[in-house]
Amino acid sequence: MSSSRYKVRVTKDFLVFSSGHFITFEGNQCERVHGHNYRTAVEVDGDLDGNHYVVDFIALRDMTRTICDELDHRMLLPAGSPYIRLEDDGPNIVARYRDRYWSFPRDECVVLPIANTTAELLAKYIADRLLVAMRARGWADPRAVRVEVEECFGQSAEVELTL
Ligand SMILES: Nc1nc2c(c(=O)[nH]1)N=C([C@H](O)[C@H](O)COP(=O)(O)OP(=O)(O)OP(=O)(O)O)CN2
Numbered sequence: 001m002s003s004s005r006y007k008v009r010v011t012k013d014f015l016v017f018s019s020g021h022f023i024t025f026e027g028n029q030c031e032r033v034h035g036h037n038y039r040t041a042v043e044v045d046g047d048l049d050g051n052h053y054v055v056d057f058i059a060l061r062d063m064t065r066t067i068c069d070e071l072d073h074r075m076l077l078p079a080g081s082p083y084i085r086l087e088d089d090g091p092n093i094v095a096r097y098r099d100r101y102w103s104f105p106r107d108e109c110v111v112l113p114i115a116n117t118t119a120e121l122l123a124k125y126i127a128d129r130l131l132v133a134m135r136a137r138g139w140a141d142p143r144a145v146r147v148e149v150e151e152c153f154g155q156s157a158e159v160e161l162t163l
Pocket residue numbers: 022023031117118119120151152155157
């Protein structure tokens with residue numbers, strides 16, 4: 001007897017965010033500030049519910065759009081970096097790396113609970129937020145949530161939350 005496994009996938013031309021960032025790497029390197037037009041794709045694996053669908057992908061689309069819109073046209077800053085210090089400076093947030101520092105108006109930044117603004121950890125952040133949003137709607141946990149974040153054409157990272 002064969003068994004069936006289902007997933008829904010959502011990727012739309014508005015599930016994007018144009019944001020600034022910089023990453024640290026190799027423990028002693030920090031990029032210059034730059035930006036990307038990030039694109040996201042979301043997949044949810046699970047059993048069919050009483051509607052005979054995994055989840056309503058319109059609702060999933062809208063949940064994802066809410067998160068993308070929060071990140072759009074913002075400077076993405078990591079709150080959990082061991083290398084980059086974030087400081088309040090009145091209406092601004094100052095980011096410091098060794099003898100370099102950047103000052104951004106607070107409402108033009110998003111401080112994220114991640115260690116580095118890599119595509120991988122942005123995908124993880126979005127996946128975690130989506131799971132919270134699904135649970136807030138009373139949805140049963142799916143089997144898995146996957147989020148892909150593409151930094152630019154041909155460069156992306158994906159996370160899978162297995163539940
Ligand atoms: N696995 C990952 N590798 C890299 C990431 C990442 O998030 N995950 N990020 C970077 C840099 O932040 C940077 O964003 C790379 O972007 P890009 O502009 O493409 O880098 P380059 O300037 O070197 O590429 P060009 O196409 O020549 O502009 C690096 N690695």
